[in-house]
Amino acid sequence: MASFIGLGVGPGDPELITLKSIRLLQEADIVTFICNTEGYSQALDIARQALQLLGLTLEEAKLLAIPFRMTRERDEANQAYDHAADKIARYLDEDRSVVFLCEGDPLFFGSFAYLQERLSGRYHCEAVSGISSPQAASAALGVPLALLAENLCVLSGRHNEPELISHFRDFDNAVVLKAGRSRPQILRALKASGRYQDALYIEYATRAEQRIVTDLDKLEPIPGPYFSLFLVSRHKNLVNRKGNS
Amino acid sequence: MASFIGLGVGPGDPELITLKSIRLLQEADIVTFICNTEGYSQALDIARQALQLLGLTLEEAKLLAIPFRMTRERDEANQAYDHAADKIARYLDEDRSVVFLCEGDPLFFGSFAYLQERLSGRYHCEAVSGISSPQAASAALGVPLALLAENLCVLSGRHNEPELISHFRDFDNAVVLKAGRSRPQILRALKASGRYQDALYIEYATRAEQRIVTDLDKLEPIPGPYFSLFLVSRHKNLVNRKGNS
Numbered sequence: 149m150a151s152f153i154g155l156g157v158g159p160g161d162p163e164l165i166t167l168k169s170i171r172l173l174q175e176a177d178i179v180t181f182i183c184n185t186e187g188y189s190q191a192l193d194i195a196r197q198a199l200q201l202l203g204l205t206l207e208e209a210k211l212l213a214i215p216f217r218m219t220r221e222r223d224e225a226n227q228a229y230d231h232a233a234d235k236i237a238r239y240l241d242e243d244r245s246v247v248f249l250c251e252g253d254p255l256f257f258g259s260f261a262y263l264q265e266r267l268s269g270r271y272h273c274e275a276v277s278g279i280s281s282p283q284a285a286s287a288a289l290g291v292p293l294a295l296l297a298e299n300l301c302v303l304s305g306r307h308n309e310p311e312l313i314s315h316f317r318d319f320d321n322a323v324v325l326k327a328g329r330s331r332p333q334i335l336r337a338l339k340a341s342g343r344y345q346d347a348l349y350i351e352y353a354t355r356a357e358q359r360i361v362t363d364l365d366k367l368e369p370i371p372g373p374y375f376s377l378f379l380v381s382r383h384k385n386l387v388n389r390k391g392n393s
Numbered sequence: 394m395a396s397f398i399g400l401g402v403g404p405g406d407p408e409l410i411t412l413k414s415i416r417l418l419q420e421a422d423i424v425t426f427i428c429n430t431e432g433y434s435q436a437l438d439i440a441r442q443a444l445q446l447l448g449l450t451l452e453e454a455k456l457l458a459i460p461f462r463m464t465r466e467r468d469e470a471n472q473a474y475d476h477a478a479d480k481i482a483r484y485l486d487e488d489r490s491v492v493f494l495c496e497g498d499p500l501f502f503g504s505f506a507y508l509q510e511r512l513s514g515r516y517h518c519e520a521v522s523g524i525s526s527p528q529a530a531s532a533a534l535g536v537p538l539a540l541l542a543e544n545l546c547v548l549s550g551r552h553n554e555p556e557l558i559s560h561f562r563d564f565d566n567a568v569v570l571k572a573g574r575s576r577p578q579i580l581r582a583l584k585a586s587g588r589y590q591d592a593l594y595i596e597y598a599t600r601a602e603q604r605i606v607t608d609l610d611k612l613e614p615i616p617g618p619y620f621s622l623f624l625v626s627r628h629k630n631l632v633n634r635k636g637n638s
Contacts, residue, residue, distance in 0.1 A: 163413035164522060167446060171408065201412060253528055253538075261537040261628065268631060273535065277409060277528040283498055287520045290513070292506040293498075294547065301564070302545040315563075319546070383506065386513060 149272045150240040154254030154264065155247045156278015160190075160355035162197035164279045170198060172276060173206065177244035180212040180236060182259060187213060191249035212239075212246075216259075229259075233266035240271045252280045257304070257325060281377060282323040284353040289360065291348065291381045294321050298382065305330035312337035322380040332369045334378055343380050348387065351376035362387050394517045395485040399499030399509065400492045401523015405435075405600035407442035409524045415443060417521060418451065422489035425457040425481060427504060432458060436494035457484075457491075461504075474504075478511035485516045497525045502549070502570060526622060527568040529598040534605065536593065536626045539566050543627065550575035557582035567625040577614045579623055588625050593632065596621035607632050 155172055158164035173179065173195060183189040196206055214232045219225055239246050254260035254275040264273045282302065286293045294300040298320035303312065305326045316322055316337060324334055327349075338344040349361040352375050361367045362384075400417055403409035418424065418440060428434040441451055459477045464470055484491050499505035499520040509518045527547065531538045539545040543565035548557065550571045561567055561582060569579055572594075583589040594606040597620050606612045607629075 158411070161413070163416065164411050166403070166409050166411055166524065167415070167443065168406070168408035170412070198412065255531040255537040256528065257539050257541060257543075258537075261540055261631070264535070265631060268535070275532045275535070277524045277532050279411065279522045279524065280528070283501065283522040283525070286500040287522050290509070290518065290520070292500040292503075294502050295506055296502060297549070297551050298502075299549065299552065299560075300547040302539065302547075304542070304544065306542050307544065315544075318560075386506070386510060 150243045151245050151272040151274060152236060152240060152263070152267050153245070153247045153273075154250050154258070154260035154275040156250050156253045156276055157191050157194040157198065158279040159252055159281050159284035159353055160194060161284070162194050162201055164284065164354065165194070165198040166276065166278065168276050169278065170202065172247055173199065174204065175245070176210065176247040178212050178239050178246040179206060179210045179249065180214060180246055181249040182216040182232075183213045185215060185217060187215070189213070189249070191251045194251065195249050229262045229266060233263055236263065237267060237270070240267070250278065253278045256280045281325065281353055281375070282379070285323070285350045285377055285379055288350060288353050288358065289348050289379060289387055291379060291383050291386050293323070295383070305334065309333050309337050309340075313341045316341035316343045316380055320382050324378040326374060327372070327376045327378050328374045329371045331367075331372050331376070335364065335367070335369050338364070338378070338380070346380050346382065346384050348379045348381065348384060349376065350379070353377070395488045396490050396517040396519060397481060397485060397508070397512050398490070398492045398518075399495050399503070399505035399520040401495050401498045401521055402436050402439040402443065403524040404497055404526050404529035404598055405439060406529070407439050407446055409529065409599065410439070410443040411521065411523065413521050414523065415447065417492055418444065419449065420490070421455065421492040423457050423484050423491040424451065424455045424494065425459060425491055426494040427461040427477075428458045430460060430462060432460070434458065434494070436496045439496065440494055474507045474511060478508055481508065482512065482515070485512070495523065498523045501525045526570065526598055526620070527624070530568070530595045530622055530624055533595060533598050533603065534593050534624060534632055536624060536628050536631050538568070538624075540628070550579065554578050554582050554585075558586045561586035561588045561625055565627050569623040571619060572617070572621045572623050573619045574616045576612075576617050576621070580609065580612070580614050583609070583623070583625070591625050591627065591629050593624045593626065593629060594621065595624070598622070
């Protein structure tokens with residue numbers, strides 16, 4: 149049976165891809181990915197660089213770009229996923245294996261699940277884990293996401309302020325993803341919850357443009373880039389010791 | 394400066410290691426790992442198998458085993474970490490680079506942070522992310538950990554029942570790690586929170602002895618193995634469709 153596989157390529161550093169994703173990239177008949185209206189795909193970029201590290205290349209003939217305009221309109225997004233699933237199904241019906249490139253991990257806040265939902269009734273669907281952005285952020289900061297007896301919550305910039313405050317209070321550690329637009333509100337919630345001193349900020353973790361702010365007084369209280377996150381940690385003391393960047 | 398690097402080797406499947414961990418394994422002067430009193434280390438086992446996939450071997454002369462008896466006694470654990478850190482520091486003082494093998498991700502519920510805490514004042518410490526067990530579980534089950542507008546919490550079997558119930562109610566998705574001893578209590582909390590039908594169980598994700606239970610009525614309400622987890626998901630409907638195991 150033809151298979152549709154979501155391949156995690158990791159957070160940006162091409163060395164953070166797994167051996168399994170590398171193997172499946174090479175074996176796939178079709179390598180598909182979402183690109184923006186200019187045709188650019190960060191996930192494809194990472195996959196190409198990872199193969200390059202091993203002296204390998206990605207055959208152009210295998211590539212299938214799926215242009216996608218990011219939207220918060222549910223109907224528009226649903227239509228776009230329907231359309232993408234139809235396109236992919238055509239190859240699966242010809243018994244060709246398709247991998248779908250995903251930044252980070254396909255099953256962690258990714259769009260793979262929307263395609264899987266549409267295709268898994270008819271075809272074999274599978275996901276190959278990749279390193280996610282909270283993991284990359286915690287490594288870049290040198291701060292654990294959680295220790296043994298602790299807990300952790302993963303929130304996004306879409307939560308309202310009272311929700312953020314209550315979760316910051318309840319959990320030892322917290323990650324707020326997609327912290328771009330809601331940065332001012334997240335900063336207010338950190339102060340109101342008493343966790344402002346425990347928080348760290350990072351954007352574009354492991355990429356060339358990576359930026360770390362450990363003293364939040366130095367972070368402008370204005371909207372920032374989409375690929376940014378806050379880490380609220382019981383272990384901020386571990387940051388910036390000797391040799392930690 | 395000599396460096397101490399926590400290397401994630403992933404959850405068990407040797408193909409789920411990153412290119413970066415493979416490279417650093419080969420470059421390291423010393424490869425250290427925690428082993429049980431019989432000398433066995435799961436992390437070393439995974440690392441060896443991963444190198445084997447690439448036709449490489451791990452030089453025996455590089456290996457430094459750190460025997461460790463798992464304990465909940467804080468004093469005993471602290472002493473063991475002090476002792477391990479001293480052992481590692483001796484090599485770092487000779488300017489030899491040391492990697493420390495970690496199952497999963499070094500900064501996600503791992504023991505690396507305890508060593509880093511002791512060594513990062515004097516030496517360059519760093520972590521290389523690995524695929525964690527919730528990621529492996531979600532891939533094995535075919536169920537996302539979280540979709541875009543959702544949230545996720547990661548709890549452990551150490552939480553009491555009221556905490557579990559409240560978090561199961563508050564979060565779209567939840568993972569309960571180290572669910573072995575507290576399985577009966579977790580099952581009770583799932584029922585009390587109304588999330589019993591949303592929950593899935595997996596032990597030894599990606600390993601040969603992997604076991605999945607999607608209908609919790611079929612799970613014995615008795616203590617189980619340490620490497621077991623529950624996933625509470627808004628997307629259990631995705632499990633067990635065509636070709637998903």
